[in-house]
Amino acid sequence: MSDMANQEYLLKDQYRDATNFTLRVETLQRMGVMQGSWYRWIFDHIQIPEQSRVLELGCGPGFLWRENLDRVPQSWEVTLSDFSPGMLEAARHNLEKGGEHFAYQVIDAQAIPYEAGHFDAVIANAMLYHVPNLAQAFSEVRRVLKPGGNFYATTIGDRAIAELGTIMQQVGYGTWLGSPFGFSIENGGQQLEHWFTHVTLDRLEKQLLINERESLLGLVRSGMSKQEQQDATKLHAAQEAVERLLQQDQELTITMDFGIFVASN
Numbered sequence: 001m002s003d004m005a006n007q008e009y010l011l012k013d014q015y016r017d018a019t020n021f022t023l024r025v026e027t028l029q030r031m032g033v034m035q036g037s038w039y040r041w042i043f044d045h046i047q048i049p050e051q052s053r054v055l056e057l058g059c060g061p062g063f064l065w066r067e068n069l070d071r072v073p074q075s076w077e078v079t080l081s082d083f084s085p086g087m088l089e090a091a092r093h094n095l096e097k098g099g100e101h102f103a104y105q106v107i108d109a110q111a112i113p114y115e116a117g118h119f120d121a122v123i124a125n126a127m128l129y130h131v132p133n134l135a136q137a138f139s140e141v142r143r144v145l146k147p148g149g150n151f152y153a154t155t156i157g158d159r160a161i162a163e164l165g166t167i168m169q170q171v172g173y174g175t176w177l178g179s180p181f182g183f184s185i186e187n188g189g190q191q192l193e194h195w196f197t198h199v200t201l202d203r204l205e206k207q208l209l210i211n212e213r214e215s216l217l218g219l220v221r222s223g224m225s226k227q228e229q230q231d232a233t234k235l236h237a238a239q240e241a242v243e244r245l246l247q248q249d250q251e252l253t254i255t256m257d258f259g260i261f262v263a264s265n
């Protein structure tokens with residue numbers, strides 16, 4: 001289809017009114033795979049003055065920024081960092097349009113190569129539970145933050161992990177991304193209070209109903225190693241286990257329990 005014909009189709013059919021699009025978005029949100037709402041919710045909590053230097057640790061594919069580009073003041077100097085160069089590459093790609101002025105840097109959260117007081121805000125989104133030496137990471141974050149600057153750290157709750165863990169066990173995998181988690185909603189506040197004077201927590205809980213095999217299998221696959229994912233026998237076993245689970249229960253509920261800590265001195 002030519003560009004013109006495609007435009008015509010979109011205008012007169014697919015996007016003639018909001019029905020199709022609204023249905024699509026609502027379905028995705030109900031399944032919990034819509035990234036937008038989660039990243040918008042996080043950004044709602046981020047209060048950073050104009051002319052600020054902002055560091056994100058473990059930025060992954062840059063979704064926080066992609067989903068909130070319209071809310072990022074041009075005056076912010078944003079450094080997106082991750083210890084995985086592959087993740088940074090994905091972030092750069094995802095932010096090709098609109099994120100040209102962001103800087104990208106390979107950084108391990110446990111050794112931040114900046115002088116003391118360099119940043120006005122540091123963000124660590126769903127990544128601290130992967131960091132082996134959390135004390136080292138917190139010490140580094142505190143060091144590079146200006147006095148009064150905020151540290152934003154999001155994570156999930158034990159309940160969410162427990163449910164995912166149970167499903168993984170039922171399909172033959174013992175753990176969910178190597179849980180137990182060293183930084184969760186339940187244990188995060190106490191840890192942060194060791195390094196920061198002011199610590200607050202805001203929570204977002206929602207129930208995800210998983211009633212179709214592709215969503216559930218996707219969830220299971222995402223918790224498997226790349227090697228396991230390439231193992232046809234393991235994949236087949238996971239597929240069969242997912243079928244069995246859905247036959248037993250028809251619908252599986254997962255409580256997604258997210259939280260954002262805001263910490264400062």
Ligand SMILES: C[S@@+](CC[C@H](N)C(=O)[O-])C[C@H]1O[C@@H](n2cnc3c(N)ncnc32)[C@H](O)[C@@H]1O
Binds near residue numbers: 082124126131
């Ligand atoms: C679950 S992903 C979250 C990605 C992103 N923050 C988001 O919420 O969309 C965790 C990320 O943390 C990164 N990561 C894990 N350990 C890290 C470390 N020690 N230092 C920096 N990044 C790390 C991983 O490479 C990955 O991109």
